[in-house]
Amino acid sequence: MLKIGMIGAGFVAKFHERALRSVRNVEFAGIYALQGAEALAQVARQDRLGDSKAYGSIAELVRAVDVVCVFAPNFARVEMMREIAAAVEGGTRLKGIIIEKPLARNFNEANTLVRIAKAMNVPTAYFENQIHMPAVVQARTQLAQVEKAMGPAHLARSAEEHGGPHEPWFWDPTTQGGGVCCDMGCHSIACGMYMVTPSGKPVNYLKPLRVSATMALLKWGKEPWISQLKKRGVDYSVTPAEDYSSVSLEFEDPQTKQHSIVQASNSWMYDAPGLRLLMEAFGPGYSYTVNSLESPAGIFISDAAAAAVLDSELVLEKSQASRGALILQPDEIALYGYVAEWLDALQAFEQGHDALLNLEYGRFITLLIMAAYMSHEKRKVIDMTNPQTLAELGTYVPLIQQGKGRQVL
């Protein structure tokens, strides 16, 4: 039975606690976080996930578990990995390290994380849940014979949109890494690339040729939204980030030389019932679509009853309303792929190897995100086959991430 330890007890850690209720042979043993560790440990104990305890430091947590998960904010990643490495150096044996998306704010940080993990010689998982979404996996399974006969999908459109993040550090481009492209473009780029990757090939099989992107600050730079952000300590008149991002990526199959295109669209201005994941793949003679807001279930809350609902997010992630006709998802955790990503990672760690998506894969996604920012910044298509461009991307920190977004938004 693997013992899990989480660093971070916020939004995503709570989602993962819920996911672990559907995973066998695992004990949620400990949590370290600046805030919320004891409360989450209590929920985990109530859910009979194990004798969960709050620990006072990363070193203590690492000593008590087999698998450590970094579910803390992006700006804290490198420091946390160093602390994990120090604990391992001190003699603790780990069976796995999990890091949530996005791997890092830029390529240099992502590379540092990969290097530290390699030196520790511990198997890794990069948690990108959307590739594990049962709807996406099942569509591909059901189309496997069709794909074999007709060829792989050549166009994927992948989108994640909602009305904006919950914590101020997400909005601040210097702490998060950017705006919506860094935060959610990582999902849509990864999932889109997976959808055009031929069945049976590794997740990093396709060769990126070109990346072009357009980003903008459409909603949150205007009143009354900009003042709302200011009250939360984020000033978009000084350090803005993009709330809209459209990235187009062209790939080549290294064996057949055929090209495929991924369109990744993301926004923080989706004023609609809740978070929407929308994926479409088109192959020769076939297609599939996934829309996370389509559900067989729905609920209705009248104005008279609305006062009884304290938190609209209880209904659906990033839900924006607490009355009227609302979307009801019977199992959001499974829908988004959280359970499946745990099953994949833990099975891999038990066998002593990396999960389907490892930190090197996360670094590859970071490279594509950096190319998107560079494209927007330079108003140019980025040639991913040019060694000079790749070297530039290795040390590139987008202007938006530097807090200089006013120059490009």
Ligand SMILES: NC(=O)c1ccc[n+]([C@@H]2O[C@H](COP(=O)([O-])OP(=O)(O)OC[C@H]3O[C@@H](n4cnc5c(N)ncnc54)[C@H](O)[C@@H]3O)[C@@H](O)[C@H]2O)c1
């Ligand atoms: N897969 C997904 O769809 C998904 C969804 C949400 C968040 N995430 C990712 O998960 C990560 C965490 O996001 P979140 O929404 O849970 O954030 P959050 O702000 O809700 O929670 C962060 C947690 O980390 C703790 N923390 C912050 N700084 C710390 C430090 N220096 N040391 C120890 N603990 C610290 C906080 O106290 C809190 O418990 C982010 O990288 C985010 O991108 C992924």
